Amino acid sequence: xxxxxxxxxxxxxxxxxxxxxxxxxxxxxxxxxxxxxxxxxxxxxxxxxxxxxxxxxxxxxxxxxxxxxxxxxxxxxxxxxxxxxxxxxxxxxxxxxxxxxxxxxx
Numbered sequence: 001x002x003x004x005x006x007x008x009x010x011x012x013x014x015x016x017x018x019x020x021x022x023x024x025x026x027x028x029x030x031x032x033x034x035x036x037x038x039x040x041x042x043x044x045x046x047x048x049x050x051x052x053x054x055x056x057x058x059x060x061x062x063x064x065x066x067x068x069x070x071x072x073x074x075x076x077x078x079x080x081x082x083x084x085x086x087x088x089x090x091x092x093x094x095x096x097x098x099x100x101x102x103x104x105x106x
Contacts (some may be wrong), residue, residue: 028068032048039079045085046103048080056097069097077101 022045023064026040045052056069073090080101088100 010040017030019047021053022050023055025052025055025057026072028056028062028065030072031047040103042076042080043083043091046080046101049103049105051100051102052084054099058095058097063095066092066097073097075098096106 024042026035028036030038041098042052042054054073058066058069069092070090077086077099082104083105084101086099087102088094088098090097090099
């Protein structure tokens with residue numbers, strides 16, 4: 001009996017999956033194809049049940065156009081509205097603008 005319970009617990013631990021936080025890095029002037037590649041990777045992460053942190057990095061003169069980064073994150077949020085929910089709204093920390101998305105099925 002004790003051995004059976006021990007086996008069940010071991011099997012349950014083996015099937016357990018922790019939710020990882022994956023990061024996707026973008027730039028504010030990302031091209032259409034590059035954006036498609038990044039969103040394809042994000043879909044793969046959501047299918048596995050992982051959270052995704054979307055980071056927009058600004059360099060040099062891009063700092064004057066923070067609205068482009070906000071528009072990019074709004075576009076990501078709109079594209080994944082049916083697949084995921086926004087866990088942390090977009091916020092700016094120095095040269096980085098970040099947003100965290102989590103899959104809806106969890």
